[in-house]
Amino acid sequence: MMSGAVGRQALVDEGNAFPEAFATTRLADAINWARKYSFFSYPFVTACCGMEYFSVNGPRYDTDRFGAALPRFTPRQADLLWVVGTITQRQAPILRRVYEQMAEPKWVVSFGACTSSGGPYDNYAVLQGIDRIIPVHVYIPGCPPRPEAVLDGLIKLQERVQHERPGTRWAGLDLHGSGRKLG
């Protein structure tokens, strides 16, 4: 009885705490805030890094905490492209086409050493970094990356999305994930 009365009183107090409450923000900030917690992933998995990607998407490391767990089965429904593994010259047009199929706004994560720079495969067959054919927003180093590195990359991407301004195609590509200027 007693506790019920207290609880009711608390509700009344809370309702009075912010009379005629409202919050102000910029529309861009609100939109970016919504976007950064609602990534729809498209994993483009070609090599051994894929194992690490599956593991980090599983329950133990749980990218769902960041709103980035649900993979889509077509790039047309996705806005976050995970490029995971070695990309050969022969695969490059396919990756480019997958990227072009995604609707704006869209982001690209380069997962692992091979994807970012060709890794150990410095030869005629392997593309020396996917940033030669598509823009990349976050590079995650490692061979393969630790799950902590992947989560760190995801958080950096969120920070970066928060700082983006709509209307520019490769917005903020000269920025770190933290929003600082490169270089």
Place this chain on the structure above:
Amino acid sequence: MSTEAPPSDAEKPQLSPLMVKVNARLAPLILEHREFRGDDRIHVARENILAVAGVLRDDPELAFDLLLDVTAIDYYGQPDDFELRREVWDRDHVTMRRLPRRRNLMALPEKGPHPRFAVVYHLISTSHLHRLRIKCRVPEDDPRIASLTPVWPGANWLERETWDLYGIRFEGHPDLRRIYLYDEFEGHPLRKDYGKLDEQPIQAYVGPGAKEPRRPE
């Protein structure tokens, strides 16, 4: 090409049981025989490869029913391993270091006087559990050899791979196309005179990370 038996064979009268059988059937067609750590290897003239392969597969004592691999070797600039390599190899085991590692930075050596390529076949008999390697020398100006697809259908993709990477033409192959690389690719990248860093991108480099493709120097 090779007329006399190699001296090491004369010093080693005990041939492996497999080589006794092979010699009994194919001795006139075998240019040379080597044994390395228990594995036998025969050299055959490329004109005879189909005949040799047919005997190796069909003879019940040999019964090589599995063609494990077809590949090639590019001896660009190396002394021929029929004669010259033997002495050096017996003296020490470092002869393979002759080619400069980084071709793009150093001049190529003179081409060797002997046929540049060797096509290599790896055979296994799943009933007798013995294995054999065959080498056929193929010259640079005429890199052709008979296809073994009539004998082992599994040679199809293996020969396509060898064509793709080494540029050896397999006469009589039903569908000799590239298998790993794309049709637009020019040249054969595992040849020693193909620059290791030469790129042939089919997707144009664009965007903020675009760079010039690496080309031959």
